[in-house]
Amino acid sequence: MKIIIFYSSIGQGHISAACSIEKEILKKDPCAIILQKDIREFMDPIARMLNEKLYWFVAQNLPYLFDNLFQSMQKRGKCVGSITCLPSEYSEQRVHEYLLEEAPDAVFATHYGAAQVLGNLREKALMPNIKIGWLHTDYFVGYFPRISKMIDRTFLAHPALKTSWLESGVFSDLVETSGMPVNVKDTDSDVSKECLSKIGFQTSIKTIVLASGKEGIGDFPGIIISLANATEQPLQIIAVCGRNKKQFEALHQIEQQMPKHVKLEIMGFIPQADLVSFVSASDLFITKAGGLAPSEAFVLGKPTILLSVISGHEKENAEFFARLGLAEINSAVEEIGSQTQLLLKDAAKQTSMLKAQRVFRENMNISKIADFLLNPKIVPRSLSPKFGLENGDSARNIGSALAQLENDVPVDLEILLSYSSSKENEHIATENPFGHIAIRIGDTVYSSNHHADRAKETLLLQHMNVKNYLFGVYPASGNQEHTSTYGMAYGRDTLGLRVKGVPREAIQRMDAEAAKIEEEFSMGECKYDAKKSNCADYAERILEASGYYVGQLHELNFFYTMPLDVFEKARETFQAVPGFCTELVAYRRLTSSQSPYRFSRFPLSLGQPVRSFAHIINNNAIDRLESEVKAQLTGYYGDDRIFFEELSPSWRSVALNNFNRPQRRTMKVGNVLVLEARRLFKQKKIFYIINYKKIREQQVKREASHLLNNCYDTVRITLEHVERILGAANTKKQRAAFVRLTREYGESSRWKHAPAEVTNFIKKISEFYQILEQDCQDRDLKNLILEIKTISRNLENRVKRLFGIDSSDLSVKSSKNQLKR
Structure with a gap:
């Protein structure tokens, strides 16, 4: 068994976790081959150096900016249709080449960036047979549950995190609580010290x-x-x-x-x-x-x-x-x-x-992690080769996924705009670059069938439920084309404009118009014509019957009616009606589909040439409509289930944002920099104050040191004179007092002349000259004693002024005036 563990050297925690996991794996299987790899090695070397320096600079010096960047990253990850669209610091190509060279049986990540790269490779069908796991080494949610949907197993440090992952739409078999793999043993309070x-x-x-x-x-x-x-x-x-x-x-x-x-x-x-x-x-x-x-x-x-x-x-x-x-x-x-x-x-x-x-x-x-990696019965997610094909295997949980969407975004009327699709990675989907549009009323989808033949069938519009229209694999009666007239989600994306609050009378009029179209078709009065009577034309007829929708969105009246134009006109119309509630949702192409139509492109419009040209140049560009999608049904590679996802963090699911906490709003970078400037200015003022205090303290210490040294020298000289005049045998008291004073002098010097030590030193000076005065009759000695007193009083006054010490009792007045030690 060969296992690669990816970590990130940006933090010691990711490395420690990787080491603990390796230790646990080898405990269970000593023969396992474990390779630890820093994911940052797959960055451009110069970019890596700049990235790390910038990261720590911002993290340590600009906390508001760092937090705002973090929140912005999480918000973007929640809102984007697929996190494979997010920019990556790591070269997916180099990671893929490394994995091909090493050919591991399983890979594991202790950093979200590595897990996201591995998930992206899986979504692009570049890692179909390698088991992928990830340990989330932090304790927040963010957009990270979406990473878990791309890989085989995610391990979390706490049950509260697992609850949030499940609430975010991650299925229970994809997530486990393992705790944080720390390399320490539980010890009691009597542990040896x-x-x-x-x-x-x-x-x-x-x-x-x-x-x-x-x-x-x-x-x-x-x-x-x-x-x-x-x-x-x-x-x-x-x-x-x-x-x-x-x-x-x-x-x-x-x-x-x-x-x-x-x-x-x-x-x-x-x-x-x-x-x-x-x-x-x-x-x-x-x-x-x-x-x-x-x-x-x-x-x-x-x-x-x-x-x-x-x-x-x-x-x-x-x-x-x-x-x-x-x-x-x-x-x-x-x-x-x-x-x-x-x-x-x-x-x-x-x-x-x-x-x-x-x-x-x-x-x-943490043995759960080792079991996941070593157990041969736990295999990478894979699907039947018939998944998403006509008469093949359909998604597993269609009913529950649609019910969840219905519960969160109830609907009376839905306009369905399907993207264009192609078998090759083309800039323009040549088969039908303009997409398709259909109308859903209740649970019935009215969608014009370009294959309809009056000689063989009686309906021009398909009358099928939304389940079959989006996720069906078995054709209804008549001429059908899978992923084109039904089963759309296996070959293309579809946007849904959901409208709630439409009066019953308007619904009935639209149903009646659909019936009228079918009657005209049966009588030969109308048929499907790409130029004159395409899907957009019939959708427009049904919408106009509601009494709200009128005319084209754009002034340029082209020969073709464009699905995108009708869709946007309908959105503009229904958003302006009081009492109507509109939401944009998306039904994404299921990435595991085996349909040959693997590429889905945003529909072009002849009425919007600039916008269309931008999409032709950059197929990966996110259209403004896509950025306003609030929820989606989507799939992930190797999984036959449909995932419900809410894309707007400020929409309905505040409860999903980190354990029911209100979400911190992101700010514009300019506003954040203003906050940082104010904070730094305040810090600068504090720095100047602290710096001034330090300079002042140094002056105090120098002055106190000068006074104490002079005083000590004077006392020493005085004692030498006394011993020479009176003799050593008669000056034992004075010598003992000097020894005590010398001890305090040493303590004062050791602690940089702190107030308490200075106070004790002054006391010893007073004690010394009091002993001298008791039996002193020599005039020279009296003059020395007077000099000692003068120095002592001078020192006491300086101490009082500098340290706030009361010279009357030599006690500290206030702790606030003490010198910071």
């Missing part, structure tokens, strides 16, 4: 681990300072910076400024097993909201705080975790210290969080 001892940490002191992926994203110095200032109790912090050298250097700059009670261990990129050991031994984990790191914490059972450092998908992940009570979200770095302390002190909140994490762990069973 030997790893802490190895770095000089004590197991009895509260320990916090800070990590944010291999990129080390976030304001680590700000987080550390906030944690240190939020408590006076002993605290140990392990900061894992990943490959972020700037982060690593910044932490080393503040390391010496840590208070005595805080111990900081700074690490770079470390093996995942080491990080897991530290998290397991810690009391709390702070990380970003990727898919894997929080999941590892939940498996270990650790109180977790998620940083708001990346918008878009990680914002969605964080909100999902918070809703389930798995973690808390931090949105302001300066508040994370107090937030951490509140969580560590709140036993009830920790218990609730750990309970939610236990439930999360119960859903984990």
Whole structure:
């Protein structure tokens, strides 16, 4: 068994998941051949470099823009008729060539981009016999259920996600809950903390681990300072910076400024097993909201705080975790210290969080992924070679699919515009480039039959139900042509203009007009004529009988009546009628159809030459009509079922948007950039304030250092004079006082002259000169003592002015005036 696992190197989580899956596969089948492949290797090298740099720049510096781009991508994926039309960063041709060369039995993806490429290849019939699976390594929905419809199996991290996938129209056999494949073992609260001892940490002191992926994203110095200032109790912090050298250097700059009670261990990129050991031994984990790191914490059972450092998908992940009570979200770095302390002190909140994490762990069973890949009985989806052919096999669930569409978009009248189709990939479908139009009233479709022969049959218009018109494989009586007069969905796309609210009288008039056409045909008064009496002409007659539709849409009155023109005129007409509800739907060509008509083209119109020419030049162009389709019935390669899809995220299915949450609207790029400019301006102001404070603090430290050094030198010289005059035996008290003062001087220098240490030093100076005054009669000594007093008072006044310390009792006035450590 040969299996290829595609991952993306843009995030460590995709790589970790791939490694865990490989480990699980080899546990079940040691002989299996596993190849891990970075999907980003199939990008243009220059584009790859620019893409990664741009990605991280925007993600870290322009959160509003990043979130808007993410939401726009999801919206586009929901609205487009087929996600094979979405642009791809990866070369499908190169991926296909790689798969042909390696010839795997199965392929698996831990990144949506790889899964989408594989699905696209499947839809283009380039991967018909290779089993395809995908693990969704995040916790949001977006348009991703549509990827699942193209492949054989999707694995999700939580049952709530599976529910959303099913609500999005994914059949239950295509999706499973496996949990997130994390390479950690579930441990209890008494887990050994030997790893802490190895770095000089004590197991009895509260320990916090800070990590944010291999990129080390976030304001680590700000987080550390906030944690240190939020408590006076002993605290140990392990900061894992990943490959972020700037982060690593910044932490080393503040390391010496840590208070005595805080111990900081700074690490770079470390093996995942080491990080897991530290998290397991810690009391709390702070990380970003990727898919894997929080999941590892939940498996270990650790109180977790998620940083708001990346918008878009990680914002969605964080909100999902918070809703389930798995973690808390931090949105302001300066508040994370107090937030951490509140969580560590709140036993009830920790218990609730750990309970939610236990439930999360119960859903984990990554052996399902290995079983899917290794089980020979699970094969790629495939169909009968007669699927979609006349007298062959039809779609399986036609009735339920049509019923679902009827329930969501009820209809009294429907105008059906079928595309042109061809057997070859032509720019113009030469058989009939203008498509076909039919009228559906109730469940009866009136469609002119260009094969109708009055000598053999009595009907010009076909009277068939919508099920047979779109999805039938058995011809009705008379001359029929499959995919041309019935069974349209096996050979071409069809747009449906659904109208609700049409009065009964209007319906009856249209039925009567259809009967009149049949009577004229039986009497030889009319027949099908491509120039004078084609499908558009007869559709127009029926619509005009309603009393609402009048005339042609365009001023140019060509010899031919065009189906597209009639369709758009009808839409314009019925949209303007008060009380009428109109919706555009689509019935897509079923990609698994074996019909020789494999190419469906948007219908051209002689009355709209510019629009038609644009479609001739670019067959893949999406017409403005197609972009307004609200729902569709479609198929996916290898599946004989019809999928119902809602294409407009703002239409009816707000409930399908990430667990019944209201959808965040996308904004124009210009508006987003204005928001970013305001945010950056505000940040710049804060930066200037912080920078000013830092400069001021440096001035304070320099001045305090100068005063303390002068004072210490004066005291030292004074003690030397006293010992020379009085003798060492008579100055033991003074020597002991000096030793105590020297100790405080060393502490003050070590902690960069912080207020508390300066206060203690001043006290020792006062104590020293009080002892000197007790028995001193020497005039020179009295002068020295007076000089010490002068320096001490000067120092006290400076300290009072710089640090807010009251010199009367040498106590700190306000914590707000303390120097940031």
